[in-house]
Amino acid sequence: MHILLIEDDLEAAQYLEKGLRESGFTCEHARDGREGLFRATEGSYDLIIADRMLPHLDGLAMLSVLRQKSITTPVLILSALGTVDDRVQGLRAGGDDYLTKPFAFSELLARVEALMRRRPATAEVTRLRVADLELDLLGRRATRAGRDIDLTAKEFQLLEFLMRRAGQVVTRTMLLEGVWDLHFDPQTNLIDVHMSRLRQAVDRGFDRPLIQTVRGAGYTLRDDA
Amino acid sequence: MRRQLLKLRPLDFAVSRLASLYLAVFAIGVGLLLSSVYLLASHELELETDRVIEAELEGLRDEYELEGLSGLMQGLSLRSDSWGRLGAVYLLTDLKHERIAGNLTDWPLAGNATAKWVEFQILARTEDDSTIKHPVRAGIFELGSSYLLLVGTDLNQQRRFVRDFRVAILWGIGLTMLLAASIGYFYVRRIGTRVRDVAVACEKIISGDLGRRLPASDSGNEFDQLSHTVNLMLDRLEQQSHTLRATFDSTAHDLRAPLHRVRMRLEQALRHEAAAEDSRAVMQSTLVDVERVQRTLATLMQIAQADAGSSPLQSEPVDLEALVRELVELYEPVGRERGLELTVPSSMIAARVQGSRQLLAQLITNLIENALKYVPSGGHVSVRVERRGDRLALVASDDGPGIPVSERERVLRPFERLLRDAEQPGSGLGLSLAHAIVRLHRGRMLLEDNAPGLRVVCELPAATWPLGPPVTATGLHAPYLAATTAPVA
Numbered sequence: 001m002h003i004l005l006i007e008d009d010l011e012a013a014q015y016l017e018k019g020l021r022e023s024g025f026t027c028e029h030a031r032d033g034r035e036g037l038f039r040a041t042e043g044s045y046d047l048i049i050a051d052r053m054l055p056h057l058d059g060l061a062m063l064s065v066l067r068q069k070s071i072t073t074p075v076l077i078l079s080a081l082g083t084v085d086d087r088v089q090g091l092r093a094g095g096d097d098y099l100t101k102p103f104a105f106s107e108l109l110a111r112v113e114a115l116m117r118r119r120p121a122t123a124e125v126t127r128l129r130v131a132d133l134e135l136d137l138l139g140r141r142a143t144r145a146g147r148d149i150d151l152t153a154k155e156f157q158l159l160e161f162l163m164r165r166a167g168q169v170v171t172r173t174m175l176l177e178g179v180w181d182l183h184f185d186p187q188t189n190l191i192d193v194h195m196s197r198l199r200q201a202v203d204r205g206f207d208r209p210l211i212q213t214v215r216g217a218g219y220t221l222r223d224d225a
Numbered sequence: 226m227r228r229q230l231l232k233l234r235p236l237d238f239a240v241s242r243l244a245s246l247y248l249a250v251f252a253i254g255v256g257l258l259l260s261s262v263y264l265l266a267s268h269e270l271e272l273e274t275d276r277v278i279e280a281e282l283e284g285l286r287d288e289y290e291l292e293g294l295s296g297l298m299q300g301l302s303l304r305s306d307s308w309g310r311l312g313a314v315y316l317l318t319d320l321k322h323e324r325i326a327g328n329l330t331d332w333p334l335a336g337n338a339t340a341k342w343v344e345f346q347i348l349a350r351t352e353d354d355s356t357i358k359h360p361v362r363a364g365i366f367e368l369g370s371s372y373l374l375l376v377g378t379d380l381n382q383q384r385r386f387v388r389d390f391r392v393a394i395l396w397g398i399g400l401t402m403l404l405a406a407s408i409g410y411f412y413v414r415r416i417g418t419r420v421r422d423v424a425v426a427c428e429k430i431i432s433g434d435l436g437r438r439l440p441a442s443d444s445g446n447e448f449d450q451l452s453h454t455v456n457l458m459l460d461r462l463e464q465q466s467h468t469l470r471a472t473f474d475s476t477a478h479d480l481r482a483p484l485h486r487v488r489m490r491l492e493q494a495l496r497h498e499a500a501a502e503d504s505r506a507v508m509q510s511t512l513v514d515v516e517r518v519q520r521t522l523a524t525l526m527q528i529a530q531a532d533a534g535s536s537p538l539q540s541e542p543v544d545l546e547a548l549v550r551e552l553v554e555l556y557e558p559v560g561r562e563r564g565l566e567l568t569v570p571s572s573m574i575a576a577r578v579q580g581s582r583q584l585l586a587q588l589i590t591n592l593i594e595n596a597l598k599y600v601p602s603g604g605h606v607s608v609r610v611e612r613r614g615d616r617l618a619l620v621a622s623d624d625g626p627g628i629p630v631s632e633r634e635r636v637l638r639p640f641e642r643l644l645r646d647a648e649q650p651g652s653g654l655g656l657s658l659a660h661a662i663v664r665l666h667r668g669r670m671l672l673e674d675n676a677p678g679l680r681v682v683c684e685l686p687a688a689t690w691p692l693g694p695p696v697t698a699t700g701l702h703a704p705y706l707a708a709t710t711a712p713v714a
Contacts, residue, residue: 083530084583102519154554180555184527184587185520188594193558 001116003027004043006036006050006059007078016049019105020112033057040066045073047115049108052079052090060093067094074115078103087183106217110169117168128163131223133202133210135163144202154179155198162211162221171218195219240416244409252402259394267387274378275342278364281313281376289368297368301326312379314347314361317372325372333361333375341365344380360384419448423455435463468638472525475640475653479521483514524654531584531661542577542688543585545617546610552589553608556597564602567593570609576617579688580666591659592621592681600625600678616668616684624678633672659683 003025007013013029020027028043030036033054040048040062048066052059063075077095079086090098096118097111128135132145140156142149151159161178162170172191176182195211203209211221289297297317307313308328315327322332333345343363348356363377426439438459441452494507553569560567578585589608596606600623611618628636635641637660640653659681663670668685 081526083527084581085530100523102515180551181582182586182590183583184590185523186590186594188556188559188597190555190559193562194555197558 001025001047002043002045003112004030004036004039004045004048004073006030006033006040006048006054006062008032008051008054016105016108019109023109025112031055033059033062037062037065040071040073041069047112048073048075049112050075050077052077052081052086060089063093063095074118076108076111076115084183104216106169106214107171107173110171110174110217113168114165114170114174117165128160128166130163130166130221131208131210133163135160142202144206149201151198151201155194155201158194158198159202159221162219165221167220167222169214169217169220174218241409241413244413248402248405248409251405252398255398255401259398263391263394266390270383270387274362274380274383275364278362278376278378282364282366282374285315285374285376286366286368289372289374294372297374298326304328308349308379312359312382314363314375314377314379316375317368318375319372320370322373327375329375333363416448423452430459435459435466471638472640476521476525479640479653480518483517487511487514521654524658527587528654528658528661531658531665540580541582542579543582545576545578545585545619545685546572546574548582548586549589549608549610549619552586552593556590556593560597560606563597564604565597565600566605567597568605568607570607572610572612574610574612574617576610576612577688578617578666578685580685584662584665588659588662588683589619589621591655592619592683595655595659595681596621596623596625596679599623604678612687613684615687617687619683619685620680622675622678622680624675627674627677627679628672630674637670637672656681 001024003020005013005016005020005027007016007029008031010031013031017027017029028039028045030039034056036048036050036054037057050059050063054062059077063077066073066075074096075094076097076099077090078099078101079090080101087098096115099108099111126136126138128137134143135156136142137160140153142151142156142159158175158179161175170178173185175191175195176186195213199209199211203211208224210223211219214220285297285300288300292299301315301317304313304315305328307315314329316324316329316332317326318324318332324331329347333347334343341364343365345361345363346358347361349359350356360380361377362380363375366374366376368374422440426437429437438456439452441449441456443449490507490511494504497503550569553567557567593606593608600606604624606621606623608619608621611620636653637656641657660670663683663685666685668683671682671684673680673682
């Protein structure tokens with residue numbers, strides 16, 4: 001998995017590069033927008049991580065040019081601005097995800113993995129399955145080992161979000177964004193409360209818990225067996 | 226770069242040029258009007274004189290034709306004193322201009338008069354035996370080809386009247402011009418003074434006297450209205466700069482404390498060459514402090530963005546009640562964990578607010594989190610949407626400790642918190658961010674007494690149009706229609 005990192009802050013770039021390498025990615029670094037655009041056009045990458053404010057060529061402008069050249073590599077925008085409008089601008093320019101600086105590395109890693117594993121939208125999935133947990137998306141029904149699980153509409157959405165990313169780490173912010181469409185940090189332990197309720201519904205009474213907490217990062221739903 | 230203030234000279238004013246132009250047009254107009262009145266009047270006066278003479282001639286001729294010369298002589302003798310009374314002259318002569326009767330002594334014209342209308346001068350004796358020249362206009366008529374009858378009238382009076390009239394008109398024009406010019410000058414002076422006062426006041430404000438205001442009285446004229454409006458704007462700006470300074474000070478304070486802790490901790494760890502176990506603990510608590518600083522900065526940026534006043538990029542009609550319902554549902558388990566009941570009474574209001582869904586969600590979230598933080602276990606929190614005329618009110622009420630009236634304005638400012646909450650974690654930014662979002666959506670936020678507890682009311686203008694299709698469905702509206710009729714996820 002090959003990543004292009006476009007970032008003018010050298011220390012931050014080194015730190016990210018190191019972290020990404022340790023997580024098993026190969027990484028190339030470009031220092032400004034022009035170099036980034038050149039490399040992104042010439043090379044072949046699985047993901048581009050681009051700072052929003054870059055010397056010579058602004059991150060968003062670079063992104064627009066990339067998209068005009070029909071380069072569809074997923075792009076994760078890093079921004080120190082982090083306002084609502086800023087986010088909207090980033091996504092409109094063709095970004096696939098957006099992360100406000102400063103961020104925890106685990107947050108970046110979770111989003112990088114999510115973007116890399118994103119499959120092109122093929123045939124509509126109507127049924128999700130992880131171990132003995134099954135989700136019928138058409139009938140809005142959840143069953144585990146054949147037994148019905150009683151879920152509210154939101155809990156169903158939450159479980160669907162986790163199951164579509166089975167095996168990946170999903171952070172609290174990703175959950176808030178993906179399930180509730182909220183793009184800001186609430187001050188309370190909201191997500192933990194909802195996850196513990198979902199856990200109660202999904203895992204209680206089973207030996208093998210499917211939903212697991214990933215310390216310092218978030219949650220993951222996976223079949224450990 | 227400081228721009229030099231313009232030196233204001235009265236004649237440079239647009240208004241004085243306008244006044245001069247107006248004065249010139251006015252002068253020409255008045256002159257034309259009065260001159261035509263003068264010409265018409267004097268002409269009419271001359272015609273009237275001729276008509277009177279003609280009538281008199283007709284009358285005398287009739288007498289001659291009916292009663293012959295003796296009748297005419299009698300008529301003339303009856304009029305013998307008419308010079309003194311009416312300024313009328315009569316003379317009857319034979320064809321050789323020898324006087325037969327009348328109040329003139331001689332034929333007044335040299336040679337044979339052929340014209341019907343003549344003008345000449347006579348010498349009239351006054352009572353004290355001196356003589357005065359009088360201009361006379363007369364008509365001459367031949368009676369039966371043997372006599373000549375001359376009837377005339379003194380023009381002195383008429384001429385004097387016309388002269389007086391002319392003088393009066395010239396005085397009138399002069400005085401009107403003088404009056405108009407002085408009124409114009411007075412107004413130009415007045416406007417000039419007001420403009421200069423404003424310019425001077427602005428100059429003072431620019432050079433740093435921020436508390437200064439434009440001079441304004443309560444007369445209610447447009448200048449005072451303008452001054453009042455400008456003063457209101459200056460008040461607003463001054464208030465904003467105060468808020469900004471206060472925010473800046475509090476930000477510095479609020480950030481300095483955690484940074485100070487971080488620094489102390491790191492220095493201590495370095496000095497003692499702490500064991501690996503200890504340095505882990507140092508790093509963890511440092512991360513907590515750093516996170517707090519980040520959070521504060523992020524919230525401040527949001528407030529700044531909302532206060533900057535530009536409308537959010539992503540503005541759409543937002544179903545406020547649905548959003549409230551969704552967020553209350555999101556927070557309800559957290560509330561229950563803390564022993565609070567969080568409800569949203571159904572109001573079935575089908576109205577929307579034009580704005581940013583994200584910011585409005587943040588607003589509702591802040592109100593809910595605020596209540597969750599301060600309402601003790603066992604309390605109730607409700608969030609509802611009400612319609613108030615053309616506005617929607619988002620009302621969050623609780624039965625917690627409330628906020629004293631004297632503190633209500635203060636807690637809306639960044640970093641301001643109640644003294645009794647000093648122990649509570651929190652930055653004191655929640656309500657100010659909520660307030661900024663409400664302001665950004667052109668609404669207003671009120672803190673009220675819920676007796677007991679706090680009621681936060683956010684009045685927001687309701688989006689009017691996208692509920693029904695616009696009457697004229699032109700191509701322009703089509704994208705909106707498509708966007709709003711799509712099913713809401």
